[in-house]
Amino acid sequence: MEEQKTVFVTGGSRGIGKEVALKFADHGYNVVINYVSDKTDVESLQKEFEEKNVEALILKADVTDIEGIQNVVEKAIEKFGKIDVLVNNAGITRDNLLIRMTEEEFDKVIEINLKGTYIVTKQVVKYMMKKRSGSIINLSSVVGVAGNAGQANYSASKAGIIGFTKSIAKELASRNIRVNAVAPGFIETDMTKVLSDAVKENIHNQIPLKRMGSPKEVANLIYFLGTEESSYITGQVINVDGGMVM
Numbered sequence: 001m002e003e004q005k006t007v008f009v010t011g012g013s014r015g016i017g018k019e020v021a022l023k024f025a026d027h028g029y030n031v032v033i034n035y036v037s038d039k040t041d042v043e044s045l046q047k048e049f050e051e052k053n054v055e056a057l058i059l060k061a062d063v064t065d066i067e068g069i070q071n072v073v074e075k076a077i078e079k080f081g082k083i084d085v086l087v088n089n090a091g092i093t094r095d096n097l098l099i100r101m102t103e104e105e106f107d108k109v110i111e112i113n114l115k116g117t118y119i120v121t122k123q124v125v126k127y128m129m130k131k132r133s134g135s136i137i138n139l140s141s142v143v144g145v146a147g148n149a150g151q152a153n154y155s156a157s158k159a160g161i162i163g164f165t166k167s168i169a170k171e172l173a174s175r176n177i178r179v180n181a182v183a184p185g186f187i188e189t190d191m192t193k194v195l196s197d198a199v200k201e202n203i204h205n206q207i208p209l210k211r212m213g214s215p216k217e218v219a220n221l222i223y224f225l226g227t228e229e230s231s232y233i234t235g236q237v238i239n240v241d242g243g244m245v246m
């Protein structure tokens with residue numbers, strides 16, 4: 001029988017992250033997820049994973065809190081022995097035009113999206129290095145590639161994630177650890193629910209496939225990058241955006 005594998009998805013309580021965790025669970029992976037909001041219904045999340053006959057470790061820990069993340073990673077190693085796949089998914093937006101963007105809005109987005117990715121990766125990678133195996137997938141965005149008015153902070157964080165991805169792909173390749181970034185376009189989650197109908201219609205007009213994507217469509221790509229099916233792919237940024245950015 002194949003050895004059971006483990007995936008750690010940051011921000012796996014909702015949206016894309018949750019769908020990613022469920023996708024790996026469908027394929028028998030043990031699941032580790034963290035979240036930050038007090039509103040998170042951990043019990044019902046736990047049930048969803050139990051129904052898939054996998055073990056889930058669900059812990060509250062902010063990706064910017066080094067000790068909290070260290071604790072999650074140590075508990076995961078204690079429980080499952082290793083982390084095979086890391087998905088750096090946790091992220092936020094604080095949109096505003098530059099002229100109105102506060103320092104707090106700028107710092108918060110960089111802190112969670114970019115520095116959080118560094119903090120979690122650094123904790124996980126030491127165990128992957130020992131095993132000489134692993135796959136890391138970082139959530140960037142098409143706006144990290146192409147930019148977007150009103151999202152200077154978010155675009156900068158997502159562009160930063162691309163540089164981070166390529167650099168550590170080069171550093172870690174000799175240890176058989178692959179690192180890739182996924183750049184979604186507009187995906188139907190809480191993050192995009194706040195957009196007005198007019199903005200959504202404008203978005204649809206920019207997408208050759210004429211619709212927003214689903215979290216499942218992003219999860220499918222992330223699952224592929226997490227497995228040996230993608231064993232010769234590292235240091236890449238792969239768009240999943242209905243053709244929005246070509």
Ligand code: NAP
Pocket residue numbers: 010011012013014015016017034035036037038040061062063064088089090091092112139140141142183184185186187188189190191192
């Ligand atoms: P979402 O529905 O807003 O969910 C965000 C997740 O991140 C939640 O699980 C949230 O936890 C968690 N999170 C937020 N801040 C955190 C922190 N400081 N520490 C730990 N967890 C934290 O977002 P989404 O739309 O699924 O997006 C997921 C990722 O894809 C993000 O990196 C986003 O930038 C990227 N992305 C999304 C889109 C899109 O159109 N939706 C497009 C391109 C890229 P709680 O539930 O506890 O709040």
